[in-house]
Each structure stands twice: as structure tokens, then as C-alpha cells.
Amino acid sequence: MSLLDIKGLGITFGGLRAVNEVSFSVNPGEIVSVIGPNGAGKTTLFNMISGVYLPGAGQVVLNGEDVTGMRPDLLARRGMSRTFQNLQIFQSMTVLENAISGYHLQERGPVLADLLGLPSSRRRSKAAEEGARALLARVGLERAAEREAGNLSYGALKRLEIARALALNPKVLLLDEPAAGCNAVETEEIDHLIAEVAKSGVAILLVEHDMKMVMRISSHIVVLDHGEKIAEGDPATVSRDPAVIAAYLGTEAENADG
Amino acid sequence: MSELLQFLFSGVTVGAVYALVALGFTIIYNASDVVNFAQGEFVMLGGMATVFAHAAGLPLPLAALVAIVGTAAVGVALNRLAIEPARGAPVVSLIIITIGASIFIRGAAQLVFDKQIHTFPAFSGDDPIRILGATILPQSLWVIAGAVLVFVALWLFFTRTLLGRAVLATSNNRLAAQLVGINTNFVMTLSFALSAGIGALAGVLVTPITLTSYDVGLTLALKGFAAAMLGGMGNPKGALAGGLLLGLLEAMTAGYLSSQYKDAAAFVVILAVLFLMPQGLFGRKSTDRV
Amino acid sequence: EIKIGATLSATGPASFLGDPEAKTLEMLVEEVNAAGGINGEMLELVMYDDGGDPNKARTFATRLVEDDEVAAIIGGTTTGTTMSIIPVAEDAEIPFISLAGAVDIIDPVKAWVFKTPHTDRMACQKIFEDMQKRGVTKIGMISGTDGFGASMQAQCKGVVGDYGIEIVADETYDPKDADMTPQLTNIKNTAGIQAVLNPGFGQGPSIVTRNYKQLAVGLPLYQSHGVASKGFIDLAGVEAAEGVRLPAAALLVADILPDSDPQKAVVTAYRDGFEKKTGTPVSTFGGHAYDAFMILKGALEKAGGEPAAIRDAIEGTTGYVGTGGIVNMTAEDHLGLDLTAFKMLEIKNGDWTIVE
Amino acid sequence: MLTVEGLRSRYGRIEVLHGIDLHVDSGEIVTVVGANGAGKTTLLRCLSGVQPVTGGSITFRGEALTPVPAYKRLKRGLAQSPEGRQIFTNLTVEENLRLGAFLFSDDRVEKDMEDAFQMFPILKEKRNLAAGGLSGGQQQMLAMARALMGRPSCLLLDEPSMGLAPIVVQQIFDVVKGLKALNVTVLLVEQNAFGALKIADRGYVMETGHITMSGTAAELIADPRIREAYLGI
Amino acid sequence: MKLTPKTATLLVLAALVAITPFFFPSGYYYRVGALIFVNGLAVTGIVILTGYAGQVSLGHAGFAGIGGYACALAPVHLGLHPALAVVLGAVMSAALAWLVGRPILRLKGYYLGVASLGMGILISMVLNNERWLTRGPDGIDVPDLGLRGVLKDWGLNLSNGEFWYFFSGIVMILGAWAALNLHQSPTGRALRALHGSEIAARTVGVDVSRLKLQAFVISAVYASVSGSLLALQNKFITPDVAGFMHSIEMVTMAVLGGAGSVLGAIFGAGILTLLPQVLTVFAEYEQMVLGLVMMLVMIFLREGLLPSILRKLRGTGE
């Protein structure tokens, strides 16, 4: 049994089968990438797995438990965490506070204690803050800690989202285009970060259009097209698959080496 | 039977009044996401200005025209002097501005006009029309026709014209609207002029029924707001349906249940509808994705 | 110089009442000062607009007492504002003359509190008396839900039994409502009704009257003293208002009072003065302020500027002829009016007539 | 065609552009590369007029651009496909495109729309869908297509390849290259520096609000510093 | 030691309450001060609901009504001490908020606004119409709190005005203290997070509906206690406290002063309470000036009075 099992997931939007009968699984320490053309259904798949959309068919099994359609916050408690393709930043909070909110599950406590400012409440906050600072350093945002998050550039916000997702100390991490808006060098840094996280035993599910990155770090790749899984396998196999090349890669494979 | 019909007439009359106010909300909301709480004051201005212009010797149609144009000018001024300078402010700030504006306009009206209650003659007499034992005043027909007319015009404007689309685009994403060459300031000016004009028209039509005074705006704004939300803010269809529904609810409750709690019943139904349809009857769902 | 204070609802939902009250006080103070003041002392009027908000009224009352240090307070346009001023006046021991209707203001009697308008209970009694004369035994009632309407509704229900009359339909409307035909339809369809009574003020009664005609109810319609102003006939429309009866003070019918009527001179003078100064038709509410001021003036003339002395002098008011009637106060009666102060009026051909 | 001299801009009290000089000649494709937060987006926002300029000048076709309000700049020929796509999420795909040609009401609008659909067939499929329902990449295509609907003589592109499938990235770069033939000038901000420089004539490197390097595309690709800092080679 | 915003705010408030009376020319100023504090307490609740959690309520005066009428009715009908009536009112408000909040907090923006408006109107309607209990629109007497007498026995002789000034001031500071605690606490952060993005808040594990409900209940308690204090102070209450205008007033005070910060909102409460008192010199222009002030503040100080002023001060300081 794997950590995360996707079994025959599907959903339709007003007649459009955005995702259809997709199955695969992710193990701890593995990086599984989902690639495919724009509109293939990758983000939709993520949304179903993370409880944002209610799947029309199929099952999501996390750690042996059927969590299909479970609320995101309950999934978070079970160790699932994600980032978003369309940034979801807490704009008017500082960068640090954004990161701290990733620790919500660890730091939360009775409201009354928080209202009365009991020492227990302050202790919880303090621990979370320390963790958050360390995480910000890890994504290279330590200098921006006190800035209002809304003022950051796009690429910086992407990294902030990753930091926040990591704060949950997840067992399964879903990353939707984490390197979008970053240049080759910045992308490589994110690469390393993801690889490191995976190494610590986290199961990672990745959507990314940067093929260099995908090929470099994936242990397994699932290819979607029009909501269907059209191929899967290790990077080498997938990148040679003619169907994948036709639908998705084009001639990019050669270019990337230039 | 005639009883039911009478309640129906009452409900439709009052509902048409609410619908007219709600329709006024639609345009400014569609251009800026702001619910303009001064909308009721436009209705008041329409009625009061007509009363005073009429008293000053203008024939009624001309007085009404003067009132509508004048109120539209007030709307434009409101946009120019208060809304436009606050561009980029959060929506709550804009709402407070419109509340401030409504207090200001009310205060000005009690000085410029007076604190008395006024009315002017109904357009086609006061002889009730009898249908199956129930009665309706000719002026009610004017109000209903006005509401339907404004609805059709707005509906066409928003669905059939590029300018209407531009109004929607302005509230949806002001930055992008500018980038495609929409003069968002003009769109706002236009919206305020139209909204205020429609409000004033409402005031002209309803005054012979509801009477008017410097402070009628608040209640109308409140009921119109509730109607617009019931129907789904921003959609002319919603404004019309919401207004009529609210009016009918009030009349039916007053008729069959309890006149004391007729507003309560209306709100209970609004709550129930929103519980099932959080965007109101015809409101569009936001389509933003994550 | 003597300071008198006032907090009135010159704006807000009761501005219909408060506005003429404020204008009356201003006019009278001017007149008194122009005539050389009271016993040579000039009057200073400190007036605030509480917008009909009882909480504000209380604050202004505190201000009048503590900051402006007035000798007496006039005001409280509505019962709500009055009730919230009472504790302030009582605590500070400053005489207070209210302009609001409810009987609760002076019943039970409070040492420092007086009022000038007839109580709503008196209005009910006057109306029921008239109904009784006409042989009415079953009526429908439609009241506004504002303070005025609700309070009078309650008072009427309290005394209606004394006249052998039964209320068989009891409806209400919100003061800002646009249409009352559903309520009136229900009243019309209630079996055995012989007359309809509408306690309320502002625009509601006008709309009720119009709807009443629209539905062709065809029974006697009684309004309250809350609509006692010329404007009512215009707003309801001459046709619709035809035959409507209401209890009101002599002020409204100054012209048709017989010359022998002791009030005639007073009300004519006040009406002419007010209409000349403000350009708006006189209403009974301004009359309440007139009476309050005149009673206070009488007391000041007698007692000087000391609150306790003023209080005693007000309580000792006898035979004061005002717009509301002839006032005879006692330690047990801080109103001093009886039912004879009310006249029953009927609207005929767009004007008031006195019913015998 | 487009000349920027000593351009300064700030958010509140923090200045983020400290005097930018650059120029784009008619028919050229010029690219700007730089790290996250360098100020590239801010630069483009200044050019399209939605960001206040606090110093320096922008000249477009010989005229000062700074006093021209944003909505009039499209009429002058300047269109932008902004960062974060900024589509009208509540309107349909077709309405988005139609509004892209807000200034025009001639027959060419229809034709341009057909061209756009040809370029991005998926948009045609979704023409009656609210644009907010599109996938990220589809929205990016829409933003690009909408900018083209404005018939620009100079196109400002802020990371047009972001979130697009590799096969579409190629296509986008081909389109941009193709614009040259139509004599459309392009200022291209890209994180995919390699792809951008390959189709560009010239390039600028931006670091924390300054231009630190410039040259022909070939020079920049060959420069070891660039290769290390931006191309990751 | 570094002065945190929290201690700074509390110090400012305490200083205000303690020091301003030295400058009061007459007892009336105590009354105005007490009103400011009562309103300040209510808007602090709005800060939690609107400023932190981003949820708009146009019906909070309803809770003030419940708090106020609890003080009028519970002592008479249940024989409760008025102080316990305050608690009873708060509990009832909390219970009602908890019940009503569940369905209506699913709504967003204006839809939540209209739903809460409906709730407020229903409450005020009950207060108006159920004469047998509330005595209707003309209002009802409220018994004395009795605390002043107790203090007198202990040798602290305060006038009525003074007592309510200090008592309301202290309650308000307590309220502000709790709201400030909340701001930097895990719950407060979660509230502000869901304000920023509900989806993202969910994915970090925030139980969004529960937190919104908590904020709603807490702010209802603030409003309720504020209503109780007002009723006890006035010894009289009318349904106006529960009215729509009062709800709008609360939100306006908060936004005008700066809904995001406790001090700002209290500042707003101060301004809007003082304005009508100051504006009496404008007589019939009062309304116009009031409307004008509201507009001008929001146009030129759009984040609210206090935050904008502070920003300007800091801006020139650097």
C-alpha cells in the first residue's frame, strides 16, 4: 500500500470531462510529476485530491484511509499540504505571518487562551515563529520576513507559498507549478529544495511545465491529456514516448540541451 | 379570491418600487463592485425636486425631467468628487463614502427643500381600476411599466452592447480594463449618471403613491438593497425578480399572516433563499480558480 | 440672563413634529427678548437636535444640565427621547416640560416632569366617545409601529371597553410603508365592522386614507391627533379625506372658532405669527412647544431663575389658555388638560369642521 | 520607437526602479531578463501607464508618454499582456477578446478573433465559457490573444510563456518572432531567458532596479556571467 | 524593553481614560467619555469580526439590543442582579450568534451583509412588537447596577457620570486587551489568514467555518456587553439600540478609524461620538458636515484615520 493512492478519479464541468479515470500512487520519498498540455486537468486533479473540488468519480486514499471529498483542513490534519497555481497569499499579513500560518495545526489552541493571552498561547506562537523563520531562510526570503506579503514580486510569492506548505510538516506535498515565474537558476534552487524535502520521506506530487526540472527530479511521471492518463513511467521512458512528444513536449526535448 | 388579487396588486406595486431602486443599484455595482447606499437619496431627490420644480410653476413632465437630469448631475458629482478621488481604496471605504454621501445629501435636502411630506398628482388620476373585485391605482401601472422598461433597457445594455460589457469589465478587473483602452473614469461617470437618473425616475414615478420627504431615501435604499441581494446583485433580472418577490412577500404576509411581522417574513425568506443559493436567485458565481 | 434648554427631534423620523417645535421656540424667545425679556432678564435658548435618538437625547439633556446649566428643559419630541431625559432631569432637579404624547410621562407623577400635549389616552377617549355617539360597537384598528402609533394603540385598547366598543380587527404598518391595502382589505373583510381607527403620524395615515378610498371601504374613518395639520388633507387628497374625523386642539380650526371661545385669540395670534415667520402651515406640534414655553415663561415671571421655584410655579399653573386647551396643573396632575380641550373635527370639502 | 530615460518608480516610499535607460527600435524584439523582484514587471507597468512614474521620461514614437493616461496608450499602439494574466474572469472568453479590440468596431475585429482562435484553438472551444474557468495556461493564452486584438504597433509581454506547456512555449515564441514580419515591435520580459534571447534582437539585464548589462542577443547568450546567473548553464 | 504595539495601545488607552478627566470642565464630559468607551467596546468586537476575519455584519446592533434588554428584563422577571443580567445577555447573544452564524457565515461579502442585516432587523422587530415583554418602541426602564453604591460604601464616592466614565473605560480597556491578545495569537492569525484567502487557510488546516463562527460569537459578546452598559448607564432603553442605524454606526466607526487595529477603531468611535456634540454649532448644517467629514476621511485617509495618520507621521519621520 502506498501513502497516497489515486483510484479512478474523475470530474466533469458542464459536460466537459476535465479528468477521467485517473489512477496512480505515490510513496514516501517519491517525487511523482504530473505533466500534460494546458487544460489537461492537472490542477483539477490537484483540486480533487486536496478537497477543493468534490470528485465526480473515484477515490483518494491517504495512508489507507478513504479521504475522497474530505475538507481541506481535515486533509491538512492528515498530513496533506499544497501550493497553488494561482497564488493564494495572505496579502495583508507579513511574509513571516504567512509562513507562521502554515503552522496553524501545531500552534492552534483554545480561543479563550488566545483571548486572555495566556502563557500557553504565547508559547505556541513562539515555537511557530521560530520554525517559520527557519523555513523562510530555506526559501531565501529571510530578509523579507517583516514585509507585507502583498508587496512581493511574483517569484518571491511562489517561494513563500512553498515555505508555507512546508510548515505543515506534510506527509504528502502537492506542488502546482512551483517554478513558474522563476528563471533557470532560481528554478534549480527550488529543485534542490524539493529533492531535499522528498529525501526526508515526504511524498511529493508535482505539476510543472519546466521539463528540465521535471526530468531531473521526478522518480515517476504521469502524463495527462484531455483528462486521461496517456502515459506513465520513469522520466526517460516518458520523454521518449511519441504520444507524449506529440501532445506535449514538442521538440523542446532537444532544445533544452542547447 | 378578490382578496388574494388585492394582495397581489399591492405586492406588485410595492415590489415594482423596490425593483426600481434595486435596478439603480445594479449599474454602479457592475462598474465598481460598490453598493451605493446613496441610491435611496437619488430616489428622494427625484421626488422632491419634481415637487419643488412643479410648485415653482413648471408643468409636471418638465419638472420631472429637470429632476431626473439634476439628480443625474448629482450622481456625476458624487463620482467625480468622492468616488473617483478615492480610487483604489478598499470596497468598505467606498461604502462608507456612499453612506457619508447619503447623509450629506439628506442634510442638504432638508435645507434646500424642507422637512415636510409632499406629493404631486398621479399621472392619470386617482380613480382605481377594478378587476375581479380588487382595485389598483393607475399610478401603480406607471410604476410597474417603469420598472419593466428600465429592466429591459438595462438588460439589453449589459448583454448586447460593447459599452455594457466595458462596464462589467471595469469592475471585474480595472487594471485590465485600462489596458484594453477602456476609459474607466468615463465608465464610472456614466454609471453614476445612469444610476442616479434611474433612481430619480423611480422617485418621480412612486411619489404619487408613497409620498416623499427629505428622509425617504434610507428605507428605500434598504429595501432595494435587500431586493437586489435576494435576486443576485448585479443582474438586472435579479433586481426585478428580487424587488417583485420582496413586495409580494410583504403583501402576502401582511394579508395572511401578520402585518406586524411582514418585514420579518420577508427577511426570513431572504435568509432561506440565500441559504440555498448563496449568490441570490440570479447572481453569478465568481469563477476565480485556484 | 436666564438660560433655558431644549432637546428636540428636529431631524430624523420625528422631524415632522420636532421641526415646528424648534421653530416655535426660536420664534418665542426672540419675541420675549424683543419685548425686554422676563422681568428685565434676557432669555437664552440652548437647543439641540437629538434626531429622535433617545440615547442622544439623554446626552444632550446631560449637556444642558451640566455644561450649559440651564434653568429648565423643554423637549423630548417623542416619548422615547422624553423617557430617557427624565432620569437626568430628576437627578439634577431641573424642571422638564415634555412635548410627547404618552400618558406614562406624567403617570405616575414625577416631581420635575410636566408635559403639554394631550395624552394619547385622551385622544382614544375622545374618539371612542364620538363613536359611541354614532352607535358604533365594533371597529377595526390599523396602527403605525412607531412609538406614537404603538403607544396609542395600546392606550386605545386599554380604554375601549369603557365605551362598549370592541376591536375586532387589529392591524399595523411600518411608518415608511408604501401601501396598506392588504391590511385594509383584511379589516374590510372582517364581519360587522362599523368604523376604522388609525393611530399614527407622518405619511402613514395619508396613505392609509388614500388606500381606504381606493378599496371603497365606505365606513367612518378616524385618524388621531397625530395628523392634525393642514398638510394631511393635501397629502391624503381632498376626496379621500372627505369625512375623516379626528380629535384635535383648537389651533387647527382657529378661523371657525366662535368668537366667544377663550382660545380663539391665543391660537389665532400664534398661528399668524408662526406662518408669517416660517412660511409653513401651523401644526399642533408647534402648538405643544408654544404651550410649554408659555407655561415656563409664566413660571419664570413668577419665580425667577431658581429651578425649584420654577418647578413649583409650573405646578401652580392655573387657567393658562393655550393652543391645546385650558391648563390647570396640580401636584397630582402635571398635564392639566381634560377632554374638553380636544375638539372632534371632520374634514369636509378639504377643510376642517367642528363636530358637535 | 520606444525610449526610456532615467525612469524611476516607487511603491509607497520604496523606490524599485532607480533610473532605467533602454530603447526599443521599430520592428525589434528586445528582451529584459532579471531575477525575481528585479523590477521587470514594474517597468512594464510604467510603460503601460498603470504605475506612477516618479522620474525620468518615456518617449514613444517621438512623443512623451508619461502624461498620457493608461487607457489612451492602446490607441497609440501600445498593448500589454500583463503579469498574472489579468483576464476578465467573469466574462466569457469571447467577450475578453472582443474587449481586447474595445477601440475598434470594424470588420477586422471578426477576422482578428478568428486569427486568435487559429493561434490558440483551445480558446475557440471555450469561447462561451467564463474565462475564470480556464486552466492557468489557457488564461495565459487568452491574455496574449487579447493583447493582440488591440492591434498594437508595440507589444509589451510580461512572462508570456509562464505556465505554458513546452509545445505551446515554442509556439508562443514563434508567434512573437512572426510579429516581426508584421512590423510589430516587442518588449519581452521572460524568465525563460534562453528561449527569449534566442528570438530576440537585443537584450537588457536588470538587477534590483538597475540595468546592469545590455547587448545583442548573441552577445548576451555568450556572456559567461549571464550563462551562470540566468541561463543556469 | 521594546514597546510592542499591544502594550503601546493599552498604555495609550489607559492614559486617555485616566488623564483626560483632569481637563473636564463639567460633568457632561464624563457622559460623552462614557459613551465613547461604550461604543469603543462595541467596535472592538467589529475589529475582530471585520478587521481580522474580514466578515461584514450589518446587524450587530441586534446583539447590543439583547444585551440591553437583558438588563431591563432579567432583574424584573427573573430576579437577577443587573450584573448577572449582563452575563445573561452576553450568553444569550453568544448563543444566538452561534445559531445564526452557522448558516449565514457561509455567505460572502454583501450577501453576508444582507443576511446579518436581516438578523438585526428581526431582533429589533421583536423588541418593537412584543409590547407585553419589552413595552414597545417607547422603551423600558432599566434598574440601577448598584456598583456605585458599593463603591461608596468602600469610601469611593463617585458621581453618576464619573462612575460610568471610569467603569465603561475599564471594561473597554479589558475588551481591547483581549482583542489585542487575539491579534497576535494563533487564532487571530488564522482569522486574518482566512480573510486573505479562505482556500489557502483551509489547506493549512484552518477550520474556516468554525473560526468565522468563533469570531462572530466573540464580536456578538462585545456588542452585547456594550448594549448592557449603555442600558445600565441610561437606566432606560428603547429598541433603537438594536436598530439598523446603530449597526451601520458601529461599522462606520470601525472603518473610519481603521478597522484593522483596535486603537484605530476606538479612535473612530471617539470621533463619531464626539462629532455630533461638536457639530451642534453648525445647527442645521450638522448633517451635511457629518456626511462631509465621513467622505473626506475615507477619501484622503482611506485606511482609516489612525493608520493613515500614523503612516504620515512615520513617513515624515524617516
Ligand SMILES: Nc1ncnc2c1ncn2[C@@H]1O[C@H](COP(=O)(O)OP(=O)(O)OP(=O)(O)O)[C@@H](O)[C@H]1O
Ligand atoms: N471550475 C471550472 N469550470 C469550468 N471549467 C473548468 C473548471 N475547472 C477546470 N475547468 C476546465 O477543466 C480543464 C482542466 O483544467 P486544469 O486547470 O485542470 O488544467 P491544467 O492541466 O492545470 O492546465 P494548465 O497547465 O494550463 O494549468 C480545462 O479545460 C478547464 O477549462
Ligand SMILES: Nc1ncnc2c1ncn2[C@@H]1O[C@H](COP(=O)(O)OP(=O)(O)OP(=O)(O)O)[C@@H](O)[C@H]1O
Ligand atoms: N504592489 C507593490 N507594493 C510594494 N512593493 C512592490 C509591489 N509590487 C512589487 N513590489 C516590489 O518591487 C520590486 C520589483 O518588483 P517586480 O514585480 O517589478 O519584479 P519582477 O522583476 O517582475 O519580479 P518577478 O520576476 O518575480 O516577477 C520587488 O522588490 C517587489 O517586492
Ligand SMILES: [Mg+2]
Ligand atoms: Mg494548472
Ligand SMILES: [Mg+2]
Ligand atoms: Mg514580474
